[in-house]
Amino acid sequence: MSGPIVCVDDQPEVRRLLAELFRARGREVMSFDNGEDAIAWLSNHEAELVVLDLDLGAGRRTGIEICRELRSRLPELPIIILTGHGTIDDAVIAVKAGAVDFITKDPYLEDKLAISVEKVERILEHARDRRRLEDENRELRATNEKLRRAAGRRWAIVGDSPSIRNVMTKIERVAPLPRPVLVLGPRGTGKELVARAVHTLSPRASEPFITINCAAVAESLLESELFGHEEGAFTGATKQKEGKFELADGGTLFLDEIGNMSMEFQAKILRVLEYQRFERVAGSESIQVNVRVIAATNADLKVAMAEGRFRPDLYDRLAFEVIQLPALAARLDDVPVLATYFLARFRQEVAGITVREISAEAFDAFASYDYPGNVRELKNVVERAVYMASGEVLTAADVAAALPPEAQLGASASTAGASGFQDDARLPLGERVDAFESWLCRDALERTRFRQKEAAQLLGLTYDQFRQRYRKYGLGKD
Ligand SMILES: Nc1ncnc2c1ncn2[C@@H]1O[C@H](COP(=O)(O)OP(=O)(O)OP(=O)(O)O)[C@@H](O)[C@H]1O
Ligand SMILES: [Mg+2]
Structure with a gap:
């Protein structure tokens, strides 16, 4: 709340006293000898505080009435009531009418007003802090809410960046087609998430989604894992077993980490992709399936092909659609x-x-x-x-x-230490300290590519503390 202090009293000498008192404290004052005029003025001006006499003279509305009306029109405006008697009754009435304080006009009026105004200032300060905090919280909640809404994304894939939107578009486009998909990207970028999304969006959604990590199983076992085996196919194969391709029949098989399979094994996979047929290990029956394959790897298959470690024909077959996930x-x-x-x-x-x-x-x-x-x-x-x-x-x-x-930015800074700082021992201590502080701030700025927030963090300062030094030492880029 800004603006003058409004004083309302029917006695000219009290008005004069109040005006002197407040002006001496550097405040502006508007004086009125009756409440109606004060209300009229306040209806289109801001004020910081109203000091209102209880008894405004015969035939006039009382201070209490004026106080009530102001309270309902301007609930934030603090009001102090002055009275000639200072009875308990008056005090109770004043406070009930919404006054923040109540003061008796006696020889100590000046001191009492000073104390009361200080009290009002603290109340105002508090109200300002509370309002600011409320605003900040509202803003914070709005941001978090917006993010939460954006986060409730499609098929658990979250992100708003153009590259992730591009990924989503590709998923939607390729999902309905009974063709392989190749998902590429560094570790932890969401390759499996994408594979599941493709399955979920396909007509196969209610059929099985089977995954196998090709790198986690030795190749001799991988064959049996993928294609199954007949009883007695190898030591320990006591029962016939269905492989992942059979389990995934009608649905989707996710071949994770295909980058490390031998060339021979890649040929087997290619054959199944082409014909959707295979035999179990040690089996003679040809099994027909209908499986959609999604393959993923964090290896660079272009390099692997160039080095003769990955079959270009398998790549071509898998790469009906390639979904490349960006690093975070x-x-x-x-x-x-x-x-x-x-x-x-x-x-x-x-x-x-x-x-x-x-x-x-x-x-x-x-x-x-x-x-x-x-x-x-x-x-x-x-x-x-x-x-x-x-x-x-x-x-x-x-x-x-x-x-x-x-x-931790600080970690790299501490290893660098203060090397490069030129101390001049001839200068007074204060100047040497300032020079060093200025050097530290500039150094932090350079390390953080002139991002002031990060520089502040690096030095363990609040942003405001950093800005203060930034201005003091004139640390703009040049
Ligand atoms: N865009 C995303 N939105 C929400 N969660 C994600 C996203 N990307 C990855 N995740 C989460 O990160 C974790 C790793 O994802 P995922 O297993 O799909 O990655 P990956 O690329 O297959 O990793 P790796 O190469 O190590 O196998 C999972 O918990 C997953 O839910
Ligand atoms: Mg994975």
């Missing part, structure tokens, strides 16, 4: 929606999680790391941060504590 570092703008999504999921899975929201600084902290383990690593970081945090709002410090040590 290439789409850090997806980090907020992903973090929000993982928080929501974690809250569903685990009881007693206090964190409900993620602060803007925490979002920044999440996005300050490049996640070599991609989305899987981000998920772990989010869960660790949330699990260790104790408040309702996740802070940047919570996130920093959950990131791996190499993500």
Whole structure:
């Protein structure tokens, strides 16, 4: 609330006294000898405070009436009531009418007013803080809500970046077709998630989705795993067993990590893809299936082909559609929606999680790391941060504590130390300290590519503290 202090009293000497008193404290004053005029003026002007006499003279509305009317019109405007008597009754009436304070006009009026005004200032300050906090919370909730909505995405694939949208478009396009799909991408980027989405969106959705990790099984066993075996096919094969291709009949088979199969084995896979027929190990019957294959790898198949480790004919067959997943570092703008999504999921899975929201600084902290383990690593970081945090709002410090040590900006800075700083021992101590502080701030800026927020973090300063030094030392780029 800004504007003058409005004083309403029918006695000119009291008005004069009040005006002097407030002006001496650097305040502007508007005086009225009756309540009606004050109300009229306040209906189109702002004021900081009203000091209102209880008894405004015969034939006039009383201070209490004026106070009630002001209260209902301007509920935020603080009112102090002055009275000639100072009886308990008056005090009770004044407070009931909505006055924040009540003062008797006596020889100590000046002191009492000073104390009362200080009290009002504290109340105002408090109200301002509360309003600011409410605004901030509203904003925070709106951001988190927006992210949560964006996070409730299709088939559990979360992200708003152009590259992930492109992935979604491809999934929708290829899903209905009975053709293989090749999913490529670094570890933890969501290859299996994509394979499941393709299956879910296909007409086979109600049929089985079978997965096999080709790299996790020795090749001699892989054949039996995929195609099954007859009883006695090898030592230990006591029973006939169906392979994954049979189990996936009518549905989808996800061949994960196909990058390491031998060339011979690749030829077998190719044959099944072409003819949808195979024999069990040690079997003679030719089994016919209807299986859609989705293959995935984090290996670079182009290189593998160039080096003669991957069959180009198998590649061509699998690559009816290639879905390439980007590393998370290439789409850090997806980090907020992903973090929000993982928080929501974690809250569903685990009881007693206090964190409900993620602060803007925490979002920044999440996005300050490049996640070599991609989305899987981000998920772990989010869960660790949330699990260790104790408040309702996740802070940047919570996130920093959950990131791996190499993500801590401070870690790299401390190894660099202060090498390169030229101290001049002839200068007075104060100037040497300033020179060093300025050097540290500039150094932090350079390390963070002039991102001031990160530089502040690096130095363990709040943003405001950093900005203060930034201005003091004139640290603009040149
Ligand atoms: N876009 C995304 N939205 C939501 N969750 C995701 C996304 N991408 C990955 N995840 C999650 O990250 C984790 C890893 O995903 P997934 O197993 O699909 O990755 P991958 O590429 O198959 O990894 P790897 O190469 O290690 O096998 C899973 O928990 C998955 O749910
Ligand atoms: Mg995988």
